[in-house]
Amino acid sequence: MAFSSSFRRLFAGANSLSSSPSSCVRHCSTLTSPRLFVSGLSRLTTNEKLQDAFASFGELVDARVITDRETGRSKGFGFVTYATIEDAEKAKKGMNAKFLDGWVIFVDPARPREPRRPQQETPQSYSGSGYTTNKTIGWCK
């Protein structure tokens, strides 16, 4: 059978074509911070509601709805902080585009707030020989 050889070549070509140099994207959507930004909240949603809605995904360290100081009402978004990043990831995937108080809420990784003044210790852990220990977060299973 002379067909098998041409088939083999076609398959080999297709296989080599499937390798793209810019396709270095890993299926790893791990967050870099256990802090989540929740938007789309109802103006009636309060901290307890937010906490109650997100508590079932992991250990919730903090959950607060941002309220305007002048009016005392919710600004329509809030922040939730989990004990671990995995829980935050689970909550993000589990609560994103879901309903809360009749509104569709969106969960996204919170942006790192501006560098605060030198009050908190700077854990610049050195390895001993002048090299910084890179404690990169990103457990990819």
Add this chain to the structure above:
DNA sequence: GTTGAGCGTT
């Protein structure tokens, strides 16, 4: 009562 796409307080 207030219907918006928005990243905050010690």
